[in-house]
Amino acid sequence: MKLTDEERMMLEGKYGTGTAKAMDMVVKWAEVYGAEKLVNVTNTHTSPGEPIEWLKEISEGAKARTYSTVHPFPIDRIRWEKQGIKRAWVENMNPYWEECIVYYKKLGMIPNFTCCPYMVGNVPLFRSYTNFFGSEAVLLTNSYFGSRNPRVGGPACLLSALTGKAPYEGLMVEENRFGEILFEPDPALKMETFNYGDLGAFGYYVGMVAQERVTVIHGIKKRLDFEAFKYLTAPMATSGSVALCHIVGTTPEALTLEQAFGPRKPQETVVVGEKEMKEMWGKLNTTDSDDVDLVCLGCPHLSIPELKELAALLEGKKIKDGKRLFIGVGDDMLAIAKKMDLDRIIEKSGAMLLTGLCNGPLTPWDHMVDKPKVVATNSAKAAHYIYAGSGMTVDVRFGSTEDCINSVITGKFVDTGRWTS
Amino acid sequence: MVVEGEAMVQKENFSFFGDVNRDNGVINVGTNAGKSFKDKIFVFPQSKGSTLAPYVVADCRRNRVAPKAILCRKADGVVAMVAILSHIPTMDEFEKDIMEVVETGDHIRVDPDSGFIEIIGK
Numbered sequence: 001m002k003l004t005d006e007e008r009m010m011l012e013g014k015y016g017t018g019t020a021k022a023m024d025m026v027v028k029w030a031e032v033y034g035a036e037k038l039v040n041v042t043n044t045h046t047s048p049g050e051p052i053e054w055l056k057e058i059s060e061g062a063k064a065r066t067y068s069t070v071h072p073f074p075i076d077r078i079r080w081e082k083q084g085i086k087r088a089w090v091e092n093m094n095p096y097w098e099e100c101i102v103y104y105k106k107l108g109m110i111p112n113f114t115c116c117p118y119m120v121g122n123v124p125l126f127r128s129y130t131n132f133f134g135s136e137a138v139l140l141t142n143s144y145f146g147s148r149n150p151r152v153g154g155p156a157c158l159l160s161a162l163t164g165k166a167p168y169e170g171l172m173v174e175e176n177r178f179g180e181i182l183f184e185p186d187p188a189l190k191m192e193t194f195n196y197g198d199l200g201a202f203g204y205y206v207g208m209v210a211q212e213r214v215t216v217i218h219g220i221k222k223r224l225d226f227e228a229f230k231y232l233t234a235p236m237a238t239s240g241s242v243a244l245c246h247i248v249g250t251t252p253e254a255l256t257l258e259q260a261f262g263p264r265k266p267q268e269t270v271v272v273g274e275k276e277m278k279e280m281w282g283k284l285n286t287t288d289s290d291d292v293d294l295v296c297l298g299c300p301h302l303s304i305p306e307l308k309e310l311a312a313l314l315e316g317k318k319i320k321d322g323k324r325l326f327i328g329v330g331d332d333m334l335a336i337a338k339k340m341d342l343d344r345i346i347e348k349s350g351a352m353l354l355t356g357l358c359n360g361p362l363t364p365w366d367h368m369v370d371k372p373k374v375v376a377t378n379s380a381k382a383a384h385y386i387y388a389g390s391g392m393t394v395d396v397r398f399g400s401t402e403d404c405i406n407s408v409i410t411g412k413f414v415d416t417g418r419w420t421s
Numbered sequence: 422m423v424v425e426g427e428a429m430v431q432k433e434n435f436s437f438f439g440d441v442n443r444d445n446g447v448i449n450v451g452t453n454a455g456k457s458f459k460d461k462i463f464v465f466p467q468s469k470g471s472t473l474a475p476y477v478v479a480d481c482r483r484n485r486v487a488p489k490a491i492l493c494r495k496a497d498g499v500v501a502m503v504a505i506l507s508h509i510p511t512m513d514e515f516e517k518d519i520m521e522v523v524e525t526g527d528h529i530r531v532d533p534d535s536g537f538i539e540i541i542g543k
Binding site: 025028029032033047050051054076133134136137150151152154155156170207211212235240241268320326384385388389391392 | 430434438439440442449450468469470472473474475476479483492495496498499500501502503504505506535
């Protein structure tokens with residue numbers, strides 16, 4: 001593989017021993033794929049916890065060479081008591097997290113602990129090279145922003161942050177970015193009217209069928225906004241490992257169907273209809289109990305338009321005693337919400353705004369003071385991981401934002417959706 | 422690094438986050454639900470799901486419940502980083518379909534440097 005002078009100097013230790021170690025791993029990673037060269041990465045997003053010895057080694061004399069942000073923790077490190085996490089577990093984990101944070105600050109990374117860093121400054125440019133951590137962030141950067149982002153495990157993102165490099169392979173290469181499989185919504189679904197829950201169920205099906213393939217969706221009769229895009233795509237990297245999803249009429253590499261496929265032909269064309277939607281709805285609802293203990297919203301982290309929606313739904317309402325509503329946002333997003341008084345309206349209802357945490361998928365259910373039996377969510381990704389991550393000990397009700405919120409106001413989950421037979 | 426061990430074949434695409442318990446290596450879905458991949462030659466078609474996988478496997482390794490080697494049809498970047506971070510011998514893209522050739526319980530020798538695996542005993 002060809003290395004530039006700068007890359008060779010990094011490897012030889014001219015930029016410190018940590019950078020040299022990171023570069024050595026980048027080269028190994030490149031060799032696995034027979035990459036011909038490395039490319040310059042401008043933006044990265046990394047995991048909030050690395051194996052500490054490894055982090056110590058590669059931080060030695062190193063610094064972030066990209067615009068770099070950090071993913072959320074399993075819990076809200078400020079409000080964990082309110083969140084109901086057992087003190088012993090927090091006290092056991094905290095020293096490790098604190099130690100990691102010291103390194104991130106030293107390296108010049110922004111420790112903002114959100115899974116949606118592009119909402120608060122870490123914005124990938126079209127056709128730039130990025131390396132974002134988190135299966136959904138990979139999909140979003142690649143698809144919605146059109147930056148070139150590899151789907152690679154967490155540590156690789158830190159390697160790119162410290163070296164500013166990544167191998168030129170996979171989705172970094174233009175010709176690998178054309179569509180491989182085509183999905184078309186049955187027009188009878190009226191996909192343009194879908195709420196977040198509906199979009200998630202659709203995406204969950206797409207991921208299951210597409211697995212790792214570059215996915216194209218054609219036939220949605222409106223341009224999807226950022227929020228809709230989040231709920232639709234996140235589950236594609238849950239039931240599958242989709243890293244790039246072109247949506248004709250929405251994403252920048254799919255202004256037309258022809259552009260999305262380029263020289264490739266679809267290997268398969270899949271029509272998604274009512275039958276598939278009902279099947280996914282059944283999978284994501286692991287119970288038919290209407291007695292929901294806790295509602296988890298904010299997977300992925302909420303935006304201002306979503307917080308405005310929640311404020312409108314919660315204004316003047318009260319969460320029933322014994323019920324909980326947890327809303328996951330980034331710290332910076334909460335700061336903006338505060339400027340708009342949205343926090344006051346939302347929290348007056350008894351709902352809790354939690355920051356810096358992965359709300360649902362990473363929640364340490366077995367370390368909660370009052371572990372819920374049934375959790376409701378509007379996120380298909382969260383629904384999947386709450387059930388799997390709890391070792392199938394926490395059941396899930398899946399539905400629209402409104403149905404979730406109403407379940408803790410009225411005390412009864414009523415599915416007003418179209419997919420229960 | 423050459424390793425030998427007993428194969429455990431997971432027929433479904435696999436997510437190291439969610440599909441396995443990092444304390445004991447016990448898989449909770451599909452073919453091997455309820456069994457641990459500790460010290461096995463772990464075989465699956467391809468990875469899916471969370472990019473947390475390398476950390477989960479690093480935890481498994483620290484808890485001494487990681488697989489000895491990984492074999493799959495095609496290792497994506499997530500599996501590659503599992504291998505690089507935890508030093509787990511990993512091979513993919515075999516001439517024959519690995520999912521057809523290897524069965525659970527086979528005794529296997531994995532030699533990544535030579536590019537071959539050998540089924541020593543069925």
